[in-house]
Amino acid sequence: MKLNKVGIVSKVGSKESEKTAKNVAKKFLAKKSKVYTIAPIIVEGAKTIQSLQELKKEKLDLVVTLGGDGTTLRVFRHLENETPILTINVGGNRGILAEITINEIDNAINQILKGNFFLDKRTRVVASCGGKEFPPALNEIYINRTNLTKTAEIEIKFQNDTVKQKMDGVIIATPSGSTGHSFSLGGPILHESLDVLIITPVAPVYRLESIVVPDEKIEIISSHDCNIVMDAQVVKSAGYEEPIVIKKYKKPAVFVRLKKRGLRQMSKLGF
Numbered sequence: 001m002k003l004n005k006v007g008i009v010s011k012v013g014s015k016e017s018e019k020t021a022k023n024v025a026k027k028f029l030a031k032k033s034k035v036y037t038i039a040p041i042i043v044e045g046a047k048t049i050q051s052l053q054e055l056k057k058e059k060l061d062l063v064v065t066l067g068g069d070g071t072t073l074r075v076f077r078h079l080e081n082e083t084p085i086l087t088i089n090v091g092g093n094r095g096i097l098a099e100i101t102i103n104e105i106d107n108a109i110n111q112i113l114k115g116n117f118f119l120d121k122r123t124r125v126v127a128s129c130g131g132k133e134f135p136p137a138l139n140e141i142y143i144n145r146t147n148l149t150k151t152a153e154i155e156i157k158f159q160n161d162t163v164k165q166k167m168d169g170v171i172i173a174t175p176s177g178s179t180g181h182s183f184s185l186g187g188p189i190l191h192e193s194l195d196v197l198i199i200t201p202v203a204p205v206y207r208l209e210s211i212v213v214p215d216e217k218i219e220i221i222s223s224h225d226c227n228i229v230m231d232a233q234v235v236k237s238a239g240y241e242e243p244i245v246i247k248k249y250k251k252p253a254v255f256v257r258l259k260k261r262g263l264r265q266m267s268k269l270g271f
Helices: 015-030 069-078 102-114 264-268
Strands: 005-010 034-038 047-049 062-067 085-089 118-122 125-129 140-145 152-158 161-167 169-173 197-202 211-213 217-222 226-230 234-238 244-248 253-257
Touching: 005 015, 005 069, 015 034, 015 062, 015 102, 062 069, 069 085, 085 102, 125 140, 125 226, 125 234, 140 217, 152 169, 152 197, 161 197, 169 217
Parallel strands: 005 034, 005 062, 034 047, 062 085, 085 253
Antiparallel strands: 118 253, 125 244, 140 169, 140 226, 152 161, 152 217, 169 197, 197 211, 217 244, 226 234
């Protein structure tokens, strides 16, 4: 892989991550890469930009994230194309999405330059409502009732089937997100390479198991106003009985992987 243009993104508000980002930027500069950092990260020889919005305008060969899973999810939300990401766990908790620790960065750069890596492509999802399409999500889109004193009746349409029941909300998760909120609610863990979606009801009045579907499109209609939450980071709103369409995003998320591992997220959870 050519590393002509590399973006470095650190965890917001983490001094440890910011310090590490500066060191990593210098390593790529030493390899003659054009490096982009995001303020407040300033490194001599690198170009400092103000936001991820600006970063996505550049045609990058690689983006390196330094933080936890939240940082990785934030970066993927702003990348509309298939720019690959090398994820480094710095100051994160479990770092379920991370590929390496900072101690492995020198070897990782050398292996990437030699072509000793592979690209792990993951399904993303995107929601639209009222004629507006929202940012894509790697893990999940969670739709929940705005009014916590009333239980909403939620209608879920997929293929030629309809499920309609009173519940607090519904999660549409990807295989990457199967180890997240969907799993905590009893949903299945899926192999990350699968091209399917998981529909997981949240607190239905009558028990309703998760449903794994191959659908490109799922429509949800709530009897009450509701929130549309992307990867637990961005919240939009929808009015009652306003259709919310969730579908697979046109471009996958792409991870740079140095080692082949099956069910890597499951193993990070300790199984």
